[in-house]
Amino acid sequence: MATTPSVHEAPSVSETPAERLPRSFPLRDLAVAPENMRFGEAPDDEIPELAETIFAAGVLQPLTVRPGKKKEKPAMALDGRRRWLALQLLLEAGRIAEDYPVPAFVETDPARQAAAIVLTNTAVPVHVADVIIAIGKMTKAKLTSAVIASALGYAEIDVRRLLALAELHPKALEALRSGRLNLKQARLMARVPSKKEQGEIAEAVLNGFGFQEWRITDRLDAGQVTVRDRRFRLVGAERYGAAGGRLESDLFGERPDVILDPEILQDAWIARAEALSAGLRTEAVQVLVSVAPSQIDDPALEPFGDAYGMGLDAEALSAWDQAQDAAQDAAATLHEQDLSLPEADGAIAALLEAKLAAEVAGEPFREISLVQVFSDGSTGLDVRAFGPPAPVVAPEDDEAGRAGDSDEADEGDGAREPTAIVRRGVISVVPVAVAPTPELEGVNHVLHDVRTDTATRALIRALADDPAVALTALVARLFGVLVLRQNRAKGGGALAIDAETYGRVGVSPIEALDGEIRRRLAERRAAWEASEVSPIGWVDGLAHGEKMALLAELVALSLDLREERTTSVRRSARAEAVEIAALCSADVTLHWTPDAGFLGAHPKPKLFDMLDEMGAGESRAGACKKDELVALVAERAAERGWAPAYLSWAAEPPAEAEVEEEPPAAVAEAVGDDAAEAPLAA
Structure with missing residues (x-):
C-alpha cells in the first residue's frame, strides 16, 4: 500500500502552477530512477503485450521523470517503469531505434518528485478521443480486443465499444476532442452506417449548429421492433426464443434489444392472447383478438363504456362502482408481475372477465355480441365490448x-x-350563454352574410392571439361533442372541430385578421418541411409556448360563425362566440378598422348610422355618393380606431336597473355617509 507523502504548506491562490506540458526525450536518454518503487524488479509477463500496444499506438500516457544527476541518464523515470521496459523490449527486437521519441513530464520540485514516486495520477489524463484513436491503431496492427483490454486494464466489452467509436468519421472525433460532442452523442453517431452522413453531422456540430440527436434516433427507430413492444411483455424472451425468435443487443447497452423476427413475436402473441381470452367466448358472444383496438365497421354495433353510468338508478350505480373497483384491483395485481410466466395466466384471465363485467354493469340494459381483446402495456391484455345500441327514448316533454x-x-x-x-x-340539460339579439331590421341576406363573415374573421384574430382561451374553447368543444354529444352537426357550435379551415368562396382573407393567421401557419409549414420529420415529431420538438401558440392559431382558424341568411341565425354558435370573445378580450380595432370591402356591402343609411355612432357625423356626408361615403366612413373609423361592436362579439349590455330611492337622512347618519352611498356606487 502506498505511503502518504509528507504535508507541505499549501500555496496561495495567486501561486497557481503553470500548465504542465510533456517534453520529448530520445529513448537512449531515459532510464529508471533508483528511487522508483519497483526499481530492479523483473519484467512481468504482460510487458510483451504492452510493447505491442505501444508499437501500434505510441506512448499514450507520458512518463514522469526528473533531471539526471552525475553519471545518470538525462531523464530518470519516477513513474513509467513498465512503459520503459516495453520500449527496451522493442529496441532489443530492432523494431524501434534509440532515438525513438518518448513523451515525459519533467519534475524539478522535490515534493512533486516524491509524489510522482508514490502516485500514478500526477500526469494530465489522456483524452478519451486519444484512447479511441489509439485502439483503432492497435486493431490495425492485428491486436485482438482481449490483448488490448489486458494491456490497458480495460474490460473487453469496453474495448469493443471504443473500437466501434474508432470507426467514426475523423471530424466526429475532432468534435469529441474539442468538447462540441460528448461521449453519449458520439456513441449515437457511431450507429449511423454512412461515414458521409457522420461527417455532415460532425461538420454541423463543429460549425456551432448543435447536435441534432432526433435525426439519428428517428432513423434508428424507423421500422424497428424492440423488446419495449407491448406484445413482448406478454410473450417474454423465453417463449419468443423457443419459437425461433432472435434478439440483437445494442453494443453500448443504451438502446433496447431489437426483435429480429417480428412475425414470430406476432404469432406467439396471438396464440397466447387467444388462449387467455377463450373464457369470454360463448354462443352469443364473438371474440376478436387484435394487437391494437381496430375499427368495428358494423353499423349495428356500438361500443360500451360511453354512458359513464348515466341512466342508472342508485342500486345499479353502486353495482357499477363495485364492478369498476374489482377491475382496478385485478389490474393492480398484474403491474409488478412477469406477464410472460404461466403463473400469470389466471390473473390475466380474471382481469379480462372483471373488465367485461364492469362494462356490462355500466349499461345493463344492453346486450354484448362482440368482445375485442387487444394488447396493453401494463396488464398484458385489455377488452372492449360491443353490442346493439340501446333504443333512444323520446322525452315526455x-x-x-x-x-x-x-x-x-x-x-x-x-x-x-x-x-x-x-x-x-x-x-341532460346543457345550459348555454345568452347571445345578443342580432340586428335584422333593414338588413338583407347579403349584408347579414357580410357582417357575420367579418365578425368571424375578427374573432379569429382575437382568439389566435390568446392561446389560453383557444385551449379553453377547444377543450369545451371536445367535451360538448364527445361527452355531451351536442351541436355535432355543421353549424352547431362556434368551433368547426372537423378541421375545416374557415373561408368564403371568392373572398380573399382580411390581411390584418385571418390573413395574419394564415401567414403564420404558412411559416410553420415551411419550418416543418425543413425539419424533415413527421408532423408529430416536429410538434413534439416545439417548446411549450410554441405548441400553445400553434394550438391557438389552428383552433382560431377553425372558427365558423358565418350566417348566409337572416333566417339562419345560429344562436348556439353566437352564444359560444360571446363567451370566447369575453375571455380573450376580443377587440377588432386592435388590428383592423372597417375598410372599403366591408363598408361597401352596407347601404347608405347604415353608413350614416356608423358616422353617428362614432361621433363623426358631417353635413357634407349627405351629398356624398356611395363610394365617397364609403371612403369617408373608412377614414373616420381609422382615425378613431372604431368598429361596430358586433364585430368584436360584445355581449348585450344588461337592462338598466331601477335606481333605489335616496335613503332617509336618519339612516345615512346612523351608518355613515360612505355606507349609505355604497349600494348606489355598486
Missing part, C-alpha cells in the same frame, strides 16, 4: 326534446332555453 338549432327554435329574442340532449333514454 316535447319542448325539452326539441332541437335548439333549427330555424324555428331560433325565432324570437336573444334569450335561449337550455338544450335538451336525449341519449340512451336520459335527458
